[in-house]
Amino acid sequence: MKIWSSLLAVVALVLIAWLGTGVAGLYTVFGVGIPYLAFLIFALGFIYRILKWGRSPVPFCIPTTCGQEKSLPWIKHNKIENPSGTAGVVGRMILEILFFRSLFRNLKTEKRGDKLGFGSAKWLWLGGLAFHWSMLIILLRHLRFFLDPVPSLVRGLDGLDSFLQIGLPILYITDIIIVAALLYLLARRLFVPQVRYISLASDYFPLFLLLGIVTSGILMRYFLRVDVVSVKELALGLVTLRPTVPTDIGSIFFIHVFLVSSLFAYFPWSKLMHAGGIFLSPTRNMANNSRRVRHINPWNYPVDVHSYAEYEAEFKEKMKKAGVPVETE
Amino acid sequence: MAKLPKQDELLQISYKPPKTPWMDLPVDFKPGTYCHGAKGKDLQAVGFPNARDWSPGEEDWKLPEEWKDTVLAGMADRLGKYRSFRLFMDVCVRCGACADKCHFYMGSGDPKNMPVLRAELMRSVYRRYFTKSGQLFGRLAGARDLTVDVLKEWWYYFYQCTECRRCSVFCPYGIDQAEITIMGRELLNLLGLNTEWISGPVANCYMKGNHVGLEPHTMVSNIEYLVDDIETLTGIHITPSFNRKGAEILFVVPSGDYYADPGMYTCMGYLMLFEELGLDYTWSTYAGEGGNFGFFTSNEMAKRLNAKIYAEAKRLGVKWILGGECGHMWRVLNQYMDTWNGPADFLEEPVSPITGTKFTNATSTKMVHIAEFTADLIHHNKIKLDPSRNDNLRVTFHDSCNPARGMGILEEPRYIIKNVCNNFFEMPEDTIREKTLCCGSGAGLNPGENMEVRLRGGFPRANAVKYVQEKHGVNMLANICAVDRVALPTLMDYWVPGVGVCGVHELVGNALVMKGEKKRETDMRGEPLPERSAEA
Ligand code: HEM
Numbered sequence: 001m002k003i004w005s006s007l008l009a010v011v012a013l014v015l016i017a018w019l020g021t022g023v024a025g026l027y028t029v030f031g032v033g034i035p036y037l038a039f040l041i042f043a044l045g046f047i048y049r050i051l052k053w054g055r056s057p058v059p060f061c062i063p064t065t066c067g068q069e070k071s072l073p074w075i076k077h078n079k080i081e082n083p084s085g086t087a088g089v090v091g092r093m094i095l096e097i098l099f100f101r102s103l104f105r106n107l108k109t110e111k112r113g114d115k116l117g118f119g120s121a122k123w124l125w126l127g128g129l130a131f132h133w134s135m136l137i138i139l140l141r142h143l144r145f146f147l148d149p150v151p152s153l154v155r156g157l158d159g160l161d162s163f164l165q166i167g168l169p170i171l172y173i174t175d176i177i178i179v180a181a182l183l184y185l186l187a188r189r190l191f192v193p194q195v196r197y198i199s200l201a202s203d204y205f206p207l208f209l210l211l212g213i214v215t216s217g218i219l220m221r222y223f224l225r226v227d228v229v230s231v232k233e234l235a236l237g238l239v240t241l242r243p244t245v246p247t248d249i250g251s252i253f254f255i256h257v258f259l260v261s262s263l264f265a266y267f268p269w270s271k272l273m274h275a276g277g278i279f280l281s282p283t284r285n286m287a288n289n290s291r292r293v294r295h296i297n298p299w300n301y302p303v304d305v306h307s308y309a310e311y312e313a314e315f316k317e318k319m320k321k322a323g324v325p326v327e328t329e
Numbered sequence: 330m331a332k333l334p335k336q337d338e339l340l341q342i343s344y345k346p347p348k349t350p351w352m353d354l355p356v357d358f359k360p361g362t363y364c365h366g367a368k369g370k371d372l373q374a375v376g377f378p379n380a381r382d383w384s385p386g387e388e389d390w391k392l393p394e395e396w397k398d399t400v401l402a403g404m405a406d407r408l409g410k411y412r413s414f415r416l417f418m419d420v421c422v423r424c425g426a427c428a429d430k431c432h433f434y435m436g437s438g439d440p441k442n443m444p445v446l447r448a449e450l451m452r453s454v455y456r457r458y459f460t461k462s463g464q465l466f467g468r469l470a471g472a473r474d475l476t477v478d479v480l481k482e483w484w485y486y487f488y489q490c491t492e493c494r495r496c497s498v499f500c501p502y503g504i505d506q507a508e509i510t511i512m513g514r515e516l517l518n519l520l521g522l523n524t525e526w527i528s529g530p531v532a533n534c535y536m537k538g539n540h541v542g543l544e545p546h547t548m549v550s551n552i553e554y555l556v557d558d559i560e561t562l563t564g565i566h567i568t569p570s571f572n573r574k575g576a577e578i579l580f581v582v583p584s585g586d587y588y589a590d591p592g593m594y595t596c597m598g599y600l601m602l603f604e605e606l607g608l609d610y611t612w613s614t615y616a617g618e619g620g621n622f623g624f625f626t627s628n629e630m631a632k633r634l635n636a637k638i639y640a641e642a643k644r645l646g647v648k649w650i651l652g653g654e655c656g657h658m659w660r661v662l663n664q665y666m667d668t669w670n671g672p673a674d675f676l677e678e679p680v681s682p683i684t685g686t687k688f689t690n691a692t693s694t695k696m697v698h699i700a701e702f703t704a705d706l707i708h709h710n711k712i713k714l715d716p717s718r719n720d721n722l723r724v725t726f727h728d729s730c731n732p733a734r735g736m737g738i739l740e741e742p743r744y745i746i747k748n749v750c751n752n753f754f755e756m757p758e759d760t761i762r763e764k765t766l767c768c769g770s771g772a773g774l775n776p777g778e779n780m781e782v783r784l785r786g787g788f789p790r791a792n793a794v795k796y797v798q799e800k801h802g803v804n805m806l807a808n809i810c811a812v813d814r815v816a817l818p819t820l821m822d823y824w825v826p827g828v829g830v831c832g833v834h835e836l837v838g839n840a841l842v843m844k845g846e847k848k849r850e851t852d853m854r855g856e857p858l859p860e861r862s863a864e865a
């Protein structure tokens with residue numbers, strides 16, 4: 001149910017784009033209107049979500065410490081895993097965001113007879129990293145359509161990504177990696193029993209959607225060739241806010257663009273917001289220095305306390321008998 | 330306490346999830362797997378709502394009429410107050426990295442003990458009432474209504490999480506189920522859904538100054554009893570002081586240390602060490618508890634209990650505060666105390682009167698961990714130690730969850746142990762330090778009626794102890810936590826017979842060579858000292 005509904009949703013999106021352009025010819029809608037709208041939803045939605053998280057304060061200093069605290073000078077402090085100041089936190093966050101540090105710790109708990117064992121489990125880390133990095137590179141490579149002249153950085157990236165120099169058009173390595181990585185992530189969701197058990201439709205849908213995007217992109221580049229000049233014309237028109245609508249690009253292009261638009265519009269309302277959330281995670285982005293620097297809770301409020309005076313009033317005689325000094329006679 | 334389940338029965342664990350989707354799996358309130366409900370009088374003592382006697386095993390939980398509105402309003406309130414809560418409701422990608430990291434899951438195979446599902450218990454309700462997609466797509470979006478059954482499920486599983494944070498170490502976004510459990514328990518407490526084992530100590534601590542409810546004279550006599558034992562052992566008479574104004578240091582320990590075996594031996598270790606140093610310190614009967622069971626109910630209750638420590642330090646006019654060996658106590662002291670009840674500007678920045686070391690990591694809270702204090706003494710050669718007195722022991726060290734993952738005090742206790750013992754062996758790397766496995770009884774889950782859960786939750790830890798027992802002949806599990814000292818002996822007897830449990834300062838007390846002491850015949854527990862070739 002969860003799986004089929006997600007897959008169907010993506011198939012429906014493909015059909016909509018195909019019918020909309022190939023049959024109904026609504027090029028302006030699918031080439032200009034929807035991309036603009038999707039981008040707007042994405043940008044505003046993203047900001048909205050970040051602001052919403054940001055509006056909830058961080059009342060306590062709760063880093064998860066994963067190494068030795070800074071204490072006595074002769075004890076080696078783990079500056080990254082248990083940061084005591086901003087520099088350490090920045091280091092920790094860089095490792096988390098660029099290299100998925102925490103996921104790298106992953107272990108597999110196994111029951112071996114009447115014992116437990118902990119095996120290494122780095123595949124998720126590798127697959128996750130492969131997917132995210134390929135996607136980042138692919139996104140950056142796409143800038144060649146939107147910028148004129150193409151910045152040398154983007155051209156350099158292009159060159160690196162295609163260094164194998166095979167096929168025509170030349171094969172991008174990230175295209176292969178991202179497909180493999182997405183299939184791995186999907187396979188693990190389908191076939192690792194625990195992961196399947198916890199998965200929701202909203203876990204399958206982004207994977208199918210991304211696969212749809214990647215597949216349509218690959219088809220367009222390697223098999224159902226489209227006119228790149230027209231594509232660039234459209235893309236440049238979009239960024240310069242002077243959109244033109246070429247009609248001579250195949251439907252496959254509009255399918256690709258519609259799926260990407262769907263991803264953009266879907267992004268802020270979904271788990272994909274982990275991309276923004278990770279920056280705000282208080283167990284990772286705080287320094288463990290709460291004994292040295294007082295952390296302020298903006299909503300700290302006075303509470304009822306059982307005061308010493310009340311305590312002494314109740315126990316004075318017993319205290320005196322036991323030789324414990326008291327305040328009042 | 331119910332009969333202990335058989336080991337081979339408990340070990341019928343399968344990590345294969347059931348066919349039934351988790352939302353359709355009912356909770357089974359099987360005896361041995363949950364704690365008794367709170368007593369009305371305990372809830373009343375601290376002014377908690379819906380104070381009444383109730384029992385989780387019964388159908389009727391005596392909920393107030395408008396319970397659902399209370400919970401949803403409570404959620405809305407907390408989503409606005411805790412970024413962690415809102416964020417952790419939103420950003421999980423269900424990658425499953427945390428799934429098999431929880432000791433309760435490892436020991437039970439119950440899918441709802443996977444941290445990610447424990448969180449989904451709450452998230453599903455969050456989606457239904459606080460997100461558009463949940464409102465529109467319902468179950469397809471992973472949303473469900475808040476019903477009495479859901480509430481019972483929350484109760485069952487949020488009191489089956491020790492807030493140990495192991496899951497958060499492995500989560501790529503640092504999602505900390507402990508934070509969600511804390512919120513869940515806050516919400517349950519709005520309806521009076523507490524446990525006897527938590528609310529009782531909370532009420533005691535509030536009214537009497539410690540969890541077990543010792544009145545001041547009893548606390549004094551308990552410690553004097555330890556003083557007598559020390560005199561028998563060493564020939565040295567110690568006269569500790571209580572509520573003494575003008576002392577340099579206020580000393581606060583978890584009450585288990587002056588009340589329960591084997592924590593008492595740790596306490597004797599403190600007493601002997603301070604005597605040997607001639608430390609100018611005082612105990613307090615009012616702030617006689619470092620531990621904080623309030624932390625297992627609500628942030629507000631925790632603050633109310635914690636407030637006594639600074640209040641007492643101020644009243645007595647001490648310079649700074651020293652804290653004993655305890656796990657969740659130090660999570661609270663390290664991450665919450667100053668925020669709640671500071672600034673402690675009436676105290677001075679802590680300096681060891683013996684070594685002159687400034688504890689620069691505690692300049693704001695003014696509270697130092699005794700392992701930091703003692704490690705510093707040893708490093709400066711200020712105490713004379715004879716580690717061979719612990720030669721009958723082959724020691725391993727259990728990192729308690731909170732000091733490890735909510736503070737990072739990893740090396741100090743190890744340094745001390747290595748100086749007071751000759752035989753120290755680490756458990757496997759994936760089971761210690763930040764990856765340490767919980768005792769399974771933390772966060773208020775250690776009453777006897779909850780034994781099956783405790784044994785299951787403690788199994789992964791015990792399994793690692795067993796490994797070093799078989800490999801190195803380990804017979805003593807040292808730790809710096811009062812709950813460990815209470816809970817682990819049962820666990821060891823069950824899973825790894827032959828391994829004892831001790832605090833680090835018990836080992837210190839044994840090894841400490843005191844000025845003018847008589848020749849020791851036994852260790853603190855009355856066990857004959859090991860044969861030693863060259864007597865000093
Ligand atoms: C700051 C940027 C980001 C970081 C640090 C990040 C990190 C991660 C990590 C650690 C995981 C878990 C491992 C895995 O399943 O791969 C994950 C999962 C995922 N991420 Fe990201 N991510 C980022 C941005 C994005 C973006 C922009 C997308 C866009 C589409 C995305 C899509 C996904 C998806 C679909 C999954 C789930 C894979 C699965 O189903 O198992 N991420 N991310």
Ligand code: SF4
Nearest residue numbers: 421423424425427500
């Ligand atoms: S590790 Fe984190 S993101 Fe992954 S399932 Fe667990 S809580 Fe969710």
Ligand code: SF4
Nearest residue numbers: 431490491493494496
């Ligand atoms: S905090 Fe500990 S007990 Fe709770 S879910 Fe995480 S690993 Fe399990």
